Amino acid sequence: MKSLLVLNDAPYGSERTYNRARLAGALARQDGHEVKVFHIGDAAAAAHKQQKVPSGFYNLEVMPGALVKHGGVIGVCGTCMDARGIAADDLIPGAHRSTLDELSHWTAWADKALVF
Numbered sequence: 001m002k003s004l005l006v007l008n009d010a011p012y013g014s015e016r017t018y019n020r021a022r023l024a025g026a027l028a029r030q031d032g033h034e035v036k037v038f039h040i041g042d043a044a045a046a047a048h049k050q051q052k053v054p055s056g057f058y059n060l061e062v063m064p065g066a067l068v069k070h071g072g073v074i075g076v077c078g079t080c081m082d083a084r085g086i087a088a089d090d091l092i093p094g095a096h097r098s099t100l101d102e103l104s105h106w107t108a109w110a111d112k113a114l115v116f
Contacts, residue, residue, distance in 0.1 A: 002034045003027050004110035006103070011046035011060045018058050020116040021046075025066035035072040036106050037064070038098065044080040047095040068094030075102055 005024050009016045020037070028035045039047050046060045064074060075098030076091060088097045107113055 001030075001032065002109060002111045003036070004106050004113040005035065005037045006113065006115045007037065007039050007043035007046065008041045009116065010042040011048075011051070012053070016116045017043065017046050017060060018063075020114075021060055021063040021067075023114075024072060025063065025070075028067045028070035028072040035067060035070075036110070037067065037072065037074045038077070038103050038106060039074070039080070039095075040077040040103070041080055044076050044084050044086055047074060047076045047091050048086055049090060049092045064092060064094060075106070077103075 005020055007017060007020050011017050024035050024037050027033050047064075051060060064072070067074070072094070074092070074095040076086075076095055078097045078099055081087070081097060091097070
């Protein structure tokens with residue numbers, strides 16, 4: 001099974017981004033499952049490294065570790081990064097600067113696409 005998860009929301013303020021991170025990690029841990037995640041719009045900030053969150057609060061910089069460890073791929077919209085002043089060096093491990101062209105290929109590749 002091949003899954004694409006597209007994320008639109010800011011990293012904090014709602015639980016959509018948190019729940020997407022949990023689901024992506026759980027899917028990636030399943031045998032035979034491939035997962036790709038695309039951050040677009042305000043979600044570009046969810047892939048920014050060195051996040052400072054209150055003690056005891058979930059940290060979206062750390063959560064994609066399970067996804068990446070199990071072969072998941074994270075793309076971040078380059079135009080959205082530019083609009084938010086995020087450089088490629090600012091991205092979490094396993095994430096890369098991406099494009100809408102890559103998202104279109106991922107959409108055609110996926111058996112299922114989920115949008116958060």
